[in-house]
């Protein structure tokens with residue numbers, strides 16, 4: 082197996098930058114360390130994954146990137162800024178920034194696939210791009226690859242840049258020199274814990290997804306949500322950004338350079354009236370290329386009925 086030189090590493094990072102990625106780092110593709118595995122297993126056993134049943138599966142794949150690509154040597158971790166330059170008007174029901182524009186799965190997949198082809202050409206090694214849905218511990222690998230650290234809000238925080246970043250990975254059989262893992266921590270700050278409207282964040286850095294609005298409004302498709310949700314939902318209908326917006330690391334977030342992540346017309350005009358008058362076919366057409374399509378029509382209607390029923394966010 083060829084062992085790419087430092088020039089190949091620089092070429093890969095430079096190509097990542099030219100594709101718009103804001104950070105790119107390498108980690109050796111060893112199995113996930115025991116402590117991280119134990120933490121994840123405990124989180125599942127305690128039922129803190131809430132309605133995200135998919136989190137229970139593929140634990141062997143999550144543990145070892147070599148299970149995703151035979152002979153894997155390196156996990157390349159990449160971050161793409163999605164912080165918008167324009168925001169919803171005050172009469173629109175709130176959509177989390179990650180769902181403002183075009184579905185990030187589509188955008189990231191295109192960019193990762195292009196980078197993976199480039200890597201294959203210059204290293205003659207195999208690659209496997211992973212976008213969110215692949216069972217890989219993306220924040221773990223991003224920390225190992227030196228991109229940032231995992232904050233108490235459970236987001237990957239890029240020092241000096243914040244947390245409004247999509248993460249993607251390319252697992253490859255190319256042996257690339259690993260970057261230094263990021264050793265920063267949140268220190269004494271606990272702003273996100275205090276800002277969370279539902280008490281979903283814990284001091285030990287875990288999140289109880291069964292109480293997290295981001296999970297409840299998007300992943301839970303029950304006809305009704307627990308009554309207490311109406312007291313804290315504010316004007317949110319898609320996700321929740323509260324534990325990111327309060328984070329000091331996001332105080333100087335700069336806008337994305339990816340036009341696809343700016344808010345669509347549908348998001349800018351997503352009022353209660355607009356949602357109430359929306360038919361299923363209309364929903365499907367409007368959000369065909371949006372992460373909002375993952376909510377389903379009925380879930381958006383349910384959330385809109387609840388939104389603003391309680392106190393403001």
Ligand code: SF4
Nearest residue numbers: 277293294321323324
């Ligand atoms: S997304 Fe919202 S509800 Fe979930 S942990 Fe963060 S602040 Fe709390």
Ligand code: SF4
Nearest residue numbers: 232233267270273328
């Ligand atoms: S708000 Fe403070 S504790 Fe929470 S993630 Fe940001 S730095 Fe860490």
